[in-house]
Amino acid sequence: MSLTSKLTSSIGAKAVMAVSGVLLMLFVLGHMLGNLQIFLGPEQLNSYAAHLQGLGPLLWLIRLFLLAVLAAHVLAAIKVWRDSAAARPIPYSHPGSVQTTFAARTMLLSGALVLAFLIWHLVHFTVVNDPALAALKHPEGAEPHHPDVYAMVVAGFSHGGVSLLYILAQILLGLHLSHGAASLFQTLGLRRTGKAPSRVDLFAKAFAGLIVVGNCSIPIAVLLFGLGEDYLFSVLHAQ
Amino acid sequence: MELTLHVWRQAGPDQPGRMEIIRATGISEDMSFLEMLDKVNDDLIRDGVEPIHFDHDCREGICGTCSLMINGIAHGPEEGTTTCQLHMRSFQDGDSIYIEPWRSRAFPVIKDLVVDRSAFDRIMQAGGYVSINVGAAPDANSIPVPKEDADLAFDAAACIGCGACVASCPNGSAMLFVSAKIGHLAHLPQGRVEHERRLRAMVAQMDKEGFGPCSNHFECEAVCPKEISARFIGEMNRDFIRC
Incomplete structure (x- = not known):
C-alpha cells in the first residue's frame, strides 16, 4: 500500500496525530525538565540556556523539526475535525453519551487554545516583545551577550496576569494530554482492552499531572514564594 | 403508562x-x-x-x-x-x-426513523469474506485453533451490523463495525490468508462511504448491543499501520 494513500486514510491521519503527539510529549517533558533547573539557581539555568544557544545550526535544525512535527499534528487534527463534521451533517436534537470524557470531547478546543498560548509564549519570551524582558535578554557589558534567562523568567512571572495565563494554559495542556497520551496507544494498536481499565490510562493521567504540576510550580514559586526576587532586584540595580 | x-x-x-x-x-x-x-x-x-x-x-x-x-x-x-x-x-x-434515526452521512434517512445502511453491505462486499470455497464444515479440530483465538473470533463475529456504533460515535465512525468484521476473520486460519488485502479494501471502502475517523471516545462499545470490545479497533489500527 502506498504511503500517500495510507497517510490520507482515516487510520493514517490518526497515526500521524499519535506519532507527532508522542514527539510533542517528549518536547514538553524536556522543556519542563529544562525549566525546572530554575530551582537550582541562576548559574545552573543560565548555563543550560547558554548551552542550548551554543548548539548553533543544530538548534535551528531542532526548531525546524519541532515546527514540522507541530504542523503535522495540527494538519491531522484539521482533517479529523473536517471528516468528523462531514460524517454527521444533521446533529441529534437530544444529546447523549455513555462513557466518553470531557477531555476527549474538547480535544480540538483545548488543542487550539494551547496552540494560541504557544504562539503568545514564543512572542513574549523568545522573540521578546516585552521591554522589561528585552533589557535582560541583551544585558550590557558581558561578552559574549548571554541572556539572563533566570532574571527573564522571574521578571515575566512577576506579572500576575502572565502567570495566570501560563497556569491556565498548563491546565488546558493537561486536559489535552489526559486524553491524547492514552488515545495514542489505541490509535497505534498498543492497547489491548478497549475502554476497560488499562495501565495506559494511568500513564496518561500521571504524565498530564506531572506536566501541569511541574510547569505551574515555577510561576507559583515566583509569585507566592518570592523565588529569585532578590536576584532580579540586584540585576536591575546593577544595570 | x-x-x-x-x-x-x-x-x-x-x-x-x-x-x-x-x-x-x-x-x-x-x-x-x-x-x-x-x-x-x-x-x-x-x-x-x-x-x-x-x-x-x-x-x-x-x-x-x-x-x-x-x-x-x-x-x-x-x-x-x-x-x-x-x-x-x-x-x-x-x-x-x-x-x-441513526445520524450519519453514510446512512441517509429513507423515511422517519428508517435509514439506508447499505454502506455496510458495500464495505462487506469490498472484502469481508473468504474468497476460496472451503467446502462443507470440516471435522472438529481438523484445523487446530487456539482457544483464545476461537473466543476472540467468536466475540467479533457476534456483530449484527446494526450501526449503533456509527450512530453513537461523536465522529460518525464505523471503526467498530469494520474492525469486528476484520477481526472475526483475522483470528481464524481460513481468514488469516487474505487478511491484509481485506483490511486495505474494507478500510478504503469505509472512508469512501463517508464515515468519520476514530477519536477513541469508546462510545461505540458502550452502546453495542453485542458488547463488542474496541480492542478490535486497536488490532485493526496496528495491522493497518504495519501492512
Missing part, C-alpha cells in the same frame, strides 16, 4: 424532516419498545395519521435490523440490548422520550 414521544418525522429521502410530539397512551411496562411504537401506530392509523416508520425484523435481538436513537443513546438505556429487546419498564410513567 402515558408517554410524550418526540419523534423524527420525514416523508422521504429528499424531504425536510422535523421532531414531532406524539402522545402514547395505554402503554404497558411489559411491552417492548417496538411494541410500544406498534401501539402508537395503531392509534395513529385509527386517527387517520401516517404511522411512524421504523426498521424491525426478528424482534429477538439477533438480526441487527432495529435501530433508534432513544434519548441520545443508541438502542436506548439498557446495556447490551437491542431496541426490540428493550422494555418499557426501563421508563417511567409520564416520561418524555426522544426518538431519532
